[in-house]
Amino acid sequence: xxxxxxxxxxxxxxxxxxxxxxxxxxxxxxxxxxxxxxxxxxxxxxxxxxxxxxxxxxxxxxxxxxxxxxxxxxxxxxxxxxxxxxxxxxxxxxxxxxxxxxxxxxxxxxxxxxxxxxxxxxxxxxxxxxxxxxxxxxxxxxxxxxxxxxxxxxxxxxx
Numbered sequence: 001x002x003x004x005x006x007x008x009x010x011x012x013x014x015x016x017x018x019x020x021x022x023x024x025x026x027x028x029x030x031x032x033x034x035x036x037x038x039x040x041x042x043x044x045x046x047x048x049x050x051x052x053x054x055x056x057x058x059x060x061x062x063x064x065x066x067x068x069x070x071x072x073x074x075x076x077x078x079x080x081x082x083x084x085x086x087x088x089x090x091x092x093x094x095x096x097x098x099x100x101x102x103x104x105x106x107x108x109x110x111x112x113x114x115x116x117x118x119x120x121x122x123x124x125x126x127x128x129x130x131x132x133x134x135x136x137x138x139x140x141x142x143x144x145x146x147x148x149x150x151x152x153x154x155x156x157x158x159x
Contacts, residue, residue: 011110011150018108022097031103042095054091083121090122092135093144105143113149123147 021030034052038044044051097104113121124132126141138144 011148015108015110015148022106024105027103027105031098034098040099042099052091052095054087054094081119083119086121086123089124089133089135089138090146093124093138093146096138097144107145108148109145110148110150113151118151120148120150123149
């Protein structure tokens with residue numbers, strides 16, 4: 001998985017970008033642009049909007065990778081490389097935050113997954129550190145911490 005250190009692309013740089021977008025000073029403008037693109041609820045139901053998907057954000061707003069490195073990161077971070085429930089809960093948390101009148105703060109971190117799983121997963125916690133496992137639990141909170149656990153880099157095939 002594209003999990004190199006900051007400045008080399010991948011999760012570390014994506015998390016840094018997301019944290020800038022969710023800072024207090026930027027969050028309101030980011031939320032406005034999010035609703036313009038993805039609709040009032042993030043589901044793309046408004047005319048001219050598209051449903052929010054995490055991978056599409058990476059593709060269109062990352063800016064930290066290009067060429068083959070971007071392609072590999074998109075493969076590594078695609079839906080098939082995620083534990084489904086955690087990707088869905090992370091997407092719900094982001095949509096819920098950015099569609100509120102007062103967007104909710106999210107702090108992102110990235111850690112290597114030491115379980116040996118070949119898929120990424122996200123863990124959503126509330127402002128008190130309690131793990132959230134359902135959309136209803138997410139909706140009741142004031143802020144969040146999302147930790148992305150990424151597996152080791154996918155080995156590149158040898159020519």
